[in-house]
Amino acid sequence: MRRADRLFEIVQALRGGRLLTAQAIADQLEVSKRTIYRDLAHLQGCGVPIEGEAGVGYLLSSDYHMPPLTFTADEVTALVLGARMVQTWASEDLAKGAAEALVKIDAVIPAGMRSLINETQLYALSFRTGERERGLLDELRRASRDRHYLDLDYISLEGKSSARRVRPLGLYFWGQVWTLLAWCELREGFRSFRVDHIEALRMCEAHFPHEPGKELKDFVALRKQQQPQADEKLRGGH
Numbered sequence: 001m002r003r004a005d006r007l008f009e010i011v012q013a014l015r016g017g018r019l020l021t022a023q024a025i026a027d028q029l030e031v032s033k034r035t036i037y038r039d040l041a042h043l044q045g046c047g048v049p050i051e052g053e054a055g056v057g058y059l060l061s062s063d064y065h066m067p068p069l070t071f072t073a074d075e076v077t078a079l080v081l082g083a084r085m086v087q088t089w090a091s092e093d094l095a096k097g098a099a100e101a102l103v104k105i106d107a108v109i110p111a112g113m114r115s116l117i118n119e120t121q122l123y124a125l126s127f128r129t130g131e132r133e134r135g136l137l138d139e140l141r142r143a144s145r146d147r148h149y150l151d152l153d154y155i156s157l158e159g160k161s162s163a164r165r166v167r168p169l170g171l172y173f174w175g176q177v178w179t180l181l182a183w184c185e186l187r188e189g190f191r192s193f194r195v196d197h198i199e200a201l202r203m204c205e206a207h208f209p210h211e212p213g214k215e216l217k218d219f220v221a222l223r224k225q226q227q228p229q230a231d232e233k234l235r236g237g238h
Contacts, residue, residue, distance in 0.1 A: 003039070006031065010039055011060065014050060019057035071109055073116060079105055081122045088124040089173060091137035133178065133196050137171065139203065140180055140195065144168040149204040150182070155197045166191070167208040169216040183214045190219045 006029055013025055022036040029036070040058060044050050052058035071079070079101075086098040106117055143150050152164045166182035169190075178195040212218070 006035075007039055007043060010036070010043065011048065014058060014060035019052065019059050021057045022054065025058075071105075071113070073113065076105070076109060076113055076116045077120050077122065080117055080120045081124070084122070085124040089129050089178075090134070091141060092134050093138045094141075095134075129178075130196075136195055136198060136201065137178060139201060140168055140171055143203050144170060147207045149206050149208050151202040151204060152193065153199040153201070154193055155199055157194075157197070161199075162186075164191075164193075165204075166193070167214060169219065171195075181216070181219060183208075190222070 009029055010025060013020060013028060022033050022040065026033045026036045037054065040050060049061035050058055051061060083098040083102050087095045090098070102117060106114055109116075140150075142148075147167075150166050150168050152166060154162050154164055156162065165185040166180075167185070168180055168182050170181045172179050172181060172192075179192045180195060180198075181190065181192055183189070184191040
């Protein structure tokens with residue numbers, strides 16, 4: 001998480017009117033308590049009225065208000081298009097979240113710009129993502145977020161059936177299909193599984209551990225390492 005995002009989240013947490021310890025905030029944002037102390041000091045130095053002290057807790061003055069959000073016309077259009085894409089291609093839970101986000105955006109933008117939400121001539125149509133697949137996306141997203149092992153019954157592109165136990169790491173949308181990026185326990189490596197080829201899935205109670213070499217960041221690093229070699233092949237190199 002970027003520091004700017006973390007500072008915003010700290011202010012949001014303190015706006016609830018409850019006394020929060022630095023440790024509680026650190027646990028919520030998954031950073032160290034020392035990091036939160038530095039962030040609190042920075043916010044106080046910038047004039048944010050945070051009251052409290054180490055070992056006791058912190059709260060935000062009740063009369064403090066965040067500045068209103070301001071968007072340009074292009075920014076509103078981009079947000080509307082993004083929300084429509086999520087509503088069309090993403091899971092049911094995220095589609096509901098996108099609809100709620102549009103309501104909140106409508107509430108904070110100037111009255112003269114509100115017509116942009118309904119009059120934006122940019123749409124996202126799909127004839128491929130079915131209701132079953134959208135339901136699977138919610139389950140896969142939760143399993144990835146909470147680090148649950150998954151047992152998959154999978155049909156390959158060649159039509160071969162297999163049973164896999166995987167560590168779900170992330171979901172990727174390729175314009176027409178969704179794929180699950182996972183660490184496959186059977187193949188002992190990273191594998192991508194088309195969501196529309198998953199016959200059945202079972203979320204295990206067991207959580208998979210944080211293990212070097214088997215995380216999403218390791219997959220990204222591996223792809224970056226392999227990319228120059230792929231580019232060389234495209235140029236005709238050996």
